[in-house]
Every structure is written in structure tokens, then in C-alpha cells.
Amino acid sequence: MASPQLTRAEIEPLLDVWLETEFTFHAVGPVARALSRLERDEQDFVLDWIRRVASTHITLAFHFAKRAPDLIRRLDPRAIEAWAVQLCDTYDRAGIYAALSIAEQVDGYARAGQTHTEGALFDDIAGVLGNFVRGLAGRKLKIEQGDGIYTDSEKIVLPAITTRLPSRDDNFKLTKATVALLWAQTRFGTLRADLAAACAGYPHPGRALQQFNALETLRLTACIARELPGLHREIQRLMGILGDTLPGEWQPLAERLRASDAQVEDSLALLERAYHLPDFPAWCFQGELRPDAVAAARAQRLDKEKARLRVKLAQLADEHAAAKAQDAAAPPAPPAIDATPREENGALDFDITLDGAPVAPPDDVKQLLTSVYLDFGDIPPDYLVPAGEGEYDPNLVFDRPEDPDAVWHGTYHEKGAELYPEWDHGRQHYRKNWCTMREKAVAPVYDGFVRDTLDRHAGLVRHLRRKFEALRDENRFEKRQAQGDEIDLDALVEALADARDGREMSDRLFVRLHRAERNIAVAFLVDMSGSTKGWINEAEREALILLCEALELLGDRYAIYGFSGTTRKRCELFRIKTFDDRYDDEVKARISGIRPQEYTRMGFALRHMTKLLNQVEAKTRVLVTLSDGRPDDYFDVYRGQYGVEDTRMALLEAARTGIHPFCITLDRDARDYLPHMYGAARYIILDDVRQLPVKVTDIYRRITT
Amino acid sequence: MNARTLDPAQHLIEREPYYEPIGDEIQLFEAAYRQQIPVLLKGPTGCGKTRFMEHMAWRLKRPLITVSCHDDLTASDLVGRYLVKGGETVWVDGPLTRAVRAGGICYLDEIVEARKDTMVVIHPLADDRRTLPMEKLGQLVEAPPEFCLAISYNPGYQSVLKDLKQSTRQRFVALEFDYPAAELERRIVVNESGIDAGMAEKLVRFAQMTRNLKGSGLEEGASTRLLVHAGKLISSGVDPVVACRSAVAQAVTDDADMLTAIQELSSSLF
Numbered sequence A: 001m002a003s004p005q006l007t008r009a010e011i012e013p014l015l016d017v018w019l020e021t022e023f024t025f026h027a028v029g030p031v032a033r034a035l036s037r038l039e040r041d042e043q044d045f046v047l048d049w050i051r052r053v054a055s056t057h058i059t060l061a062f063h064f065a066k067r068a069p070d071l072i073r074r075l076d077p078r079a080i081e082a083w084a085v086q087l088c089d090t091y092d093r094a095g096i097y098a099a100l101s102i103a104e105q106v107d108g109y110a111r112a113g114q115t116h117t118e119g120a121l122f123d124d125i126a127g128v129l130g131n132f133v134r135g136l137a138g139r140k141l142k143i144e145q146g147d148g149i150y151t152d153s154e155k156i157v158l159p160a161i162t163t164r165l166p167s168r169d170d171n172f173k174l175t176k177a178t179v180a181l182l183w184a185q186t187r188f189g190t191l192r193a194d195l196a197a198a199c200a201g202y203p204h205p206g207r208a209l210q211q212f213n214a215l216e217t218l219r220l221t222a223c224i225a226r227e228l229p230g231l232h233r234e235i236q237r238l239m240g241i242l243g244d245t246l247p248g249e250w251q252p253l254a255e256r257l258r259a260s261d262a263q264v265e266d267s268l269a270l271l272e273r274a275y276h277l278p279d280f281p282a283w284c285f286q287g288e289l290r291p292d293a294v295a296a297a298r299a300q301r302l303d304k305e306k307a308r309l310r311v312k313l314a315q316l317a318d319e320h321a322a323a324k325a326q327d328a329a330a331p332p333a334p335p336a337i338d339a340t341p342r343e344e345n346g347a348l349d350f351d352i353t354l355d356g357a358p359v360a361p362p363d364d365v366k367q368l369l370t371s372v373y374l375d376f377g378d379i380p381p382d383y384l385v386p387a388g389e390g391e392y393d394p395n396l397v398f399d400r401p402e403d404p405d406a407v408w409h410g411t412y413h414e415k416g417a418e419l420y421p422e423w424d425h426g427r428q429h430y431r432k433n434w435c436t437m438r439e440k441a442v443a444p445v446y447d448g449f450v451r452d453t454l455d456r457h458a459g460l461v462r463h464l465r466r467k468f469e470a471l472r473d474e475n476r477f478e479k480r481q482a483q484g485d486e487i488d489l490d491a492l493v494e495a496l497a498d499a500r501d502g503r504e505m506s507d508r509l510f511v512r513l514h515r516a517e518r519n520i521a522v523a524f525l526v527d528m529s530g531s532t533k534g535w536i537n538e539a540e541r542e543a544l545i546l547l548c549e550a551l552e553l554l555g556d557r558y559a560i561y562g563f564s565g566t567t568r569k570r571c572e573l574f575r576i577k578t579f580d581d582r583y584d585d586e587v588k589a590r591i592s593g594i595r596p597q598e599y600t601r602m603g604f605a606l607r608h609m610t611k612l613l614n615q616v617e618a619k620t621r622v623l624v625t626l627s628d629g630r631p632d633d634y635f636d637v638y639r640g641q642y643g644v645e646d647t648r649m650a651l652l653e654a655a656r657t658g659i660h661p662f663c664i665t666l667d668r669d670a671r672d673y674l675p676h677m678y679g680a681a682r683y684i685i686l687d688d689v690r691q692l693p694v695k696v697t698d699i700y701r702r703i704t705t
Numbered sequence B: 001m002n003a004r005t006l007d008p009a010q011h012l013i014e015r016e017p018y019y020e021p022i023g024d025e026i027q028l029f030e031a032a033y034r035q036q037i038p039v040l041l042k043g044p045t046g047c048g049k050t051r052f053m054e055h056m057a058w059r060l061k062r063p064l065i066t067v068s069c070h071d072d073l074t075a076s077d078l079v080g081r082y083l084v085k086g087g088e089t090v091w092v093d094g095p096l097t098r099a100v101r102a103g104g105i106c107y108l109d110e111i112v113e114a115r116k117d118t119m120v121v122i123h124p125l126a127d128d129r130r131t132l133p134m135e136k137l138g139q140l141v142e143a144p145p146e147f148c149l150a151i152s153y154n155p156g157y158q159s160v161l162k163d164l165k166q167s168t169r170q171r172f173v174a175l176e177f178d179y180p181a182a183e184l185e186r187r188i189v190v191n192e193s194g195i196d197a198g199m200a201e202k203l204v205r206f207a208q209m210t211r212n213l214k215g216s217g218l219e220e221g222a223s224t225r226l227l228v229h230a231g232k233l234i235s236s237g238v239d240p241v242v243a244c245r246s247a248v249a250q251a252v253t254d255d256a257d258m259l260t261a262i263q264e265l266s267s268s269l270f
Helices: A008-018 A029-036 A040-054 A058-071 A077-094 A096-111 A122-135 A168-187 A195-200 A205-227 A229-242 A248-258 A264-275 A291-327 A363-376 A449-456 A458-471 A489-500 A535-554 A585-592 A603-614 A640-656 A668-672 A674-678 A691-703 B025-034 B049-060 B075-079 B095-102 B116-126 B182-193 B197-212 B224-235 B240-252 B256-269
Strands: A142-145 A155-158 A337-344 A347-354 A357-359 A418-424 A429-441 A476-481 A510-514 A520-527 A557-566 A570-577 A620-627 A659-665 A683-685 B039-042 B064-068 B080-085 B088-093 B105-109 B131-134 B139-142 B148-153 B173-176
Touching (some): A008 A040, A029 A040, A058 A077, A155 A168, A291 A337, A291 A347, A291 A363, A337 A363, A347 A363, A429 A603, A449 A535, A458 A535, A458 A691, A535 A691, A570 A585, A570 A603, A603 A659, A668 A674, A674 A683, B025 B039, B025 B049, B025 B173, B049 B105, B075 B080, B075 B095, B088 B095, B095 B116, B095 B139, B116 B131, B182 B197
Parallel strands (some): A142 A155, A429 A570, A620 A659
Antiparallel strands (some): A557 A570, B131 B139
16 A cells, blocks of 8 residues: 655755755755645655755755656756756866756746757766767767767767657667767867857857858758668658758758768858758757867867877888888888878778888777868878877877876876766665776885895794695596596506406496696785784785785785765875786885875776776676775765775675675774675674784685685 | 488588678688698687688688587597497597598687696697607607697687697797678678578678777677677568567677667667
């Protein structure tokens, strides 16, 4: 039986608590009254989201609460959820004012009067559309969520949700058509035109841009009809549903632009006429043109691509010269390079010749040529001159890893960092791009620590050697098998004797080589938070050295990283040994150099390690965390339940990709939270820090066999 | 009805296998064959390497023995082994030995998949010694001039761990294969599946779209072979979008998002 509706008197106290009306004086009475009129499941849904948004920002939650009772009647719950998440995301990214303006957009949708629309959510469709647009030829475009519908020639920006049509499927189709049109803008030259200059001469440049967009929409729609007839049929159906038409005055212009040879120049030529026509009713799949964004992306791209192409061509020419030098002593003149674009079956391709001889360009050269062609409509001759020795600063041409410390020496920026999401327990959603993570190297310390450790634990090391050698499952011959590569002569003689005696002859007469490989990759994640100072840090380092000794014997692939952080802006992962590093003196010195740093923010570290582990080819992947306490960060939300829940989520994500997480901790209170994070059997608590070096190898043996 | 059983060492390919040359690979292969140099075919899956081998076997009028390599393939699987029959041990030749004895062409498909210790048994056959040592028999089989060794591998999805050893690859003349150019691929699809040129052109377009996705979630784009499959379905009356889904999309990926994206590409095209 359905639960009874909540009354206003029952709702108001809830809102009082969540929205802290005692201090904020938000008028929750009208909200409670509106909510009391809803069905019980609708009430539960809206209240749940008010509470979740309130965990991010109370004012935001109040604005959401004011609008939600009206919205729930018009939009499907998934769409409302998407709006709520977008409110929180925008708040994370741009603060309260930007988030409140998103709240106002919701009013627009509510006013549009659509009833029970099933929206296409960006998060649901971005993956598919990303692959869709990559499949279409041309420059690789990214799909991003943002505050409009446009492309800057490198990314396509879409809104959080598309709700123009009643069914989810049609809303997806509409977004797909939009993506195709924006792709066509990059592919068929719209963005090549200097739009700002073209519109500047008109009394209202904004209107000129709008009319130009209309002209290009007509031209590109015709291009799509030729290239992608199936999609064009779909577009026409959607236009039919939404009543999009071509006004009579625009007919002759459309005719001209429909011609197969129509170029962006034709649209520019028609702009004067179009400017004086009445406004074009924007078609449903049309986006906007943002010349500023295009110009910015283009300015960043041009020099870099020119340099890259010339460097690549120089490499190509070098190989060519080397091949030629083998044939005959050729004069060392730079070869004449020519690249002729050609459209083959709808795809862009290039015929490249070196001194008149055709060469097959590598994929990266082809991609650069395509990108240059899309910017210019041709390959400018100065792009085809191979770069001379030292002509370019490699730092400008190729992306170099940033110095992770440089960020703290000037203005804060996130260049070169990796961004990771974080699970917000209150919101029950991820905070996107929340943690700014940088990998750093541990400064090696060449002291006697490793030697001392091995001396101190000499007996244990010997014991470990024996134990781990037994683990190593090497190739061995298995005798008396039913199948195998060789005859087991002993077994055969025995069987023949049996046969003579009248007994049954065994069929297990073969020797087989049993080849077993330990196919394990393991990552150790070491807590380098400030609380490990002293005993714990030393025990950790000792444990790592003993581990390495044992693992070298086993041949398992392993990596060691340390982690620490101060707030989400400074999440640091310390490289001690990568999967590719050998266990050499430098690695030993880095282990010796492990020093306590800041706080225990764990989620980002687990997520990054998950990513690294998944890049290693292995049958079994294990992620072992060595920690001394609960997740915690300075002056931030990352304390208590929030940190525990985020860590738990990061571990679930790891497990979902097939990684086996395990935790070794020194925190005696860990029983309060570890079972919740790792599950009942995936952790171990050591009471005495001195046990750590002794126990760690034992635990490793247990979890990998 | 009974299936015909053929002994590959005796069997010659009677009908000319259809093959459209991409470049000068036929002349190169023939020259290598005459000079008794083994051949390595490189290229993505389904681009026509195996068909090329069949065609060459037909041209050279030699029997063709193909071995598909896998990670359990042992040296004995190739060379041969003793079996016990009625209390006696009997030696049985493996496919490589049979090909050497018959003066045929031995084609080791996807050689990288074989174990590293297996690969070395072909080394003496692949250099100027042209012999196959049969340690267990205490024999050395010398290859006749007609014998030819060919191997193939796909550099595209072979990982670093499984790359071909230098000591192996440097014994071979390498022929590089790639998907044929659009025009040629269209002709192949028309010829092999019987659809009209317009439809074949769209199929080739579609293949290019999937090849654009290589590296961003797709290991390999649609091969010519898959296009021929799709073409055959279409020519027997299947709707092109459905044919592309079953013959191409489902064959290249299991990922739901990727499947949908490829599906959207084909429905946009047809």
C-alpha cells in the first residue's frame, strides 16, 4: 500500500532543518504548501533532492525547492535530477551566482509548458555522440557540457539536457542532428570564414551573424543530405514534428546554397541580401555561432600545428634521404614535398610526394594535414617546408610534462594536472573534476637505511626467500599424463609389462610440460600523510624494502606510490617505483627518502592507481594500501563520513574494473570504518607498528595465492 | 551428404581465388619464392592476407598448409610427435614437417600468438640452411626448393609484450598490407558479394567511419572481410542498417555505447 501523502505540517519542519531557516530566514511555508499537494512518491523525490542540494549549498537548495513542485508535473524525474546535478556542478565550478542563473533557466522550461517530457541527458548520450562524431571524418572533436550549443572547432558544446520533444529517443535524435550540423561547420568550411570581420560592417553585427548562421544552416543541411541521407531523413521528420519551415523569402537563397558546389563564400556573398530579410526561424537542430571561441581555439592551434607538421615532414624527409643514400650517393638537398588533398568517397585524404615519388604518410601526419586543410581549405606552401635543425623549441611543439612544483611558485593554475572526480555523499553524486592531482617524484636519499634494514632483519629475509621461492610456480614436467608432447618411457614400460601380465594397460603414458606463470601485477599505495611521522614512517619504509626483496624473487610486476594532499587543489601522488622501474639503487634510495607530507585524501590516489594498474597487462591486479588512519583532509569537507564514503566509492570503482583492493592499517579505531570501505575480508589491522615489516610480506603471500 | 576430406599436403587449389592486388605484392612474393626467401605478411585483420596466400598457392601451383597460431601451440604441434598405438610408439608428422616434405607452402597465421619457444623451430628453416631439425627422430629434413615459409602478424593490436622477436623477423622479406584504397575496396565488395556499386560505395564509407574510431575505444575498424559479409546479407534482401549491425558493428565491438555509436553512423549513412 502506498504511504499517505505528507501534510504541510509534516514537511515544514524538515525544510526548517535542511534549509536552516532559523538562521537563513528562508520562507519555506509556500514551498511546503506546494509540496503537500503532490503525490507521495513525488514528495519523496523532491524532498530527497532538496536535502541533497542543501548538502552543497542552502540557498541553492531553497531556489531548487521553490521551483521543483511545479517542475515535477511537467518533466520526468530524470530531467529534474539532471537539473539538480547541474545546479551543484555549476556551483562547484563557478560559484553561487552562476548556479542561480541555471536555476532561472529551469523557469524557462517550466514556462514552455511541456508536459511530461523525457529529456536526453548529456551524461547519458555524450559517450555515444562522442564516438559518433569521431566516426565522421575530419578533425577530432570532443563533446562537452556547457552553457550553449556551439562548436569552437575543437569541441562541441551541448546543454545538460535536451527536452524539446516528448520522447527520450527523439530528444537523442535531435541532439545527434545538432552534433552532425556542428561537425559540418568544421568539415565544410563555415569556421574558416572570418565571421567577426564579415559581420562588422552591418549596423547590427549580432543580427548579421544570426542571418549568416541561417545561410550556413541551409548550406550544411544540403551537405548532410548528400553525405548522410539517413540522417537527413531523420532531420526532416524532427522538423516536421516541431513545425520548422523555410519561409518563402528564403527560398531562392536556399536554392543557391543547395548546389553541390556551394561554399562558405557563397553564404558570405548572400549575407547582404539575407540581412534585409525577415528573421529566419531557427531550426530545431541549429546551434549558435561563437566567432570569439572559434578564433581563440584557432589562434592556439595554428602555430603549434604548423610547427608540428614541419617537424614531422622533416622526419619523413630524413627517412626518405636515408633510403636514397643507400641506393646511390645523392646530393643532400632537402626534398621537395607536395601534398594534394583529395576527397575520396567522402573522406579527406592526401597524396604526398617527396621529390615526385609518392610516400604513404603516417596517421599523425595525415591528421595534421586534415586539421590544417580544415583551417585553410588548402595546405599553405609554407606548411610544407620541413623544419630545419633547431628551428623550433620542442617545448612549443610538443606537450611537455609540467613541473609539478612550478604551480606553487606563481599564480595557481591546473595546467598539466590530472583532474579526478570525488564522491559527494550528501549529494549522492560525483563532484566532477574535483581533485587536482599531480604526480611527483620522491627525492632519493642515499643513506644506509636499506643496508641497515636488511641487516636488522637478516633472519627474516632468509625466511622470506624460502617461503617465496616455494610460491614461484615454475615450468615443470608432469609425468603420467593422458596427453603430452613426449612419451613417458617409465610409464610405457610399466604398461607393457602390465599388458603381458594380462592386466589393463594404463593410458597415462605421456609427459607434459606444465608452464605456469604468476601473472600478477600489484600496486602499493603508501600513506605519506603527516601523521605517519616517526615510527610509522620508518616501519613503512622497512616493510617496503622487505617486500621488494620478496617480490624480486617472485617476479611479480609491482609499483610503489605514496600519497598525500592538502585540499582538493593539491593532491599529490609520489612516484617511488613505477611498474617499469627496476628495483635498483635509485628506487632503494627513493624508499629511503619517503617522508611524511600533508593530509590523508585517499580517493584521488585510489582512482589514479586504478588507472595505472589497468594499463598493466596481467591476469590478477591487486591494489594494497598501507595506511595509518582514516581519510582526512585539512580545512575541507574531506573529514568524517564524506572522506570515508568517497574512499569507499573509489574502492568500489577499482573493484568494478576487476582490481582486488586490500588495506593494511595501523589505526586501532579502524574497525569503525574499514569494514564499510573495504568489505569484511579485505583489510587487516596491525596493533603494533613494529609488526608491519614482518607482517606485510606474509599478507602479500596470502592475498596473491 | 558427406563432406570431402582433403589431405592438405597433396591438395592443390584448383580454382583461382579472387584477389585484387593492392600494389606489387604478387611480383614481390614470386621473386622471394624463387629466391627461397621466407615471407612475412603484416597488416590488420581481414585485409586479405590469407586470401593473398591462397591466391599465391594457386599461382605457384603448390599445396598450402595453414596453421593458426595460438598461445598453447608447442613445437611438437608444428613438427610432430610420437603417439602410442597398440603398445607401439608411432611418429606422426606435424603440419610444418608435412609441408616441408611435400614441398608446399606453410603459412603460419598470427605467428605472434605462438609461444616464444615454439617460434624458434622455424629459424633454421627460415635462413639459408632451409632445414628442419627433428630432434626426437634424430633427423634433419632438408627443404626442397619448392617449399616456402610464410608467416603473418598484425602490428595493430599486438601488444609490446607479444611483439615479434628481432631474431625472427629479420629472416623474412616483409610485405605490408593495409585496407585497400576506397575504389579498390568497392570493387572487391561488389565482386565478392554481388551488390551494386552504389551500395558498395556506402559500405566502404561506413568502413572508413569505423576505422576513424580506431584508438578511441575500438581496437580495429571494419575489415574488408566484414564488408563482404554485410554485402552478402544485403544482396540476399537484408536491410542495409540491419546488415551493418549484425555483420560489422557486432563483429568489431561488444561495448554498448560503441555499438550504439556505430549503429547511429550506419543509420545516418543509409
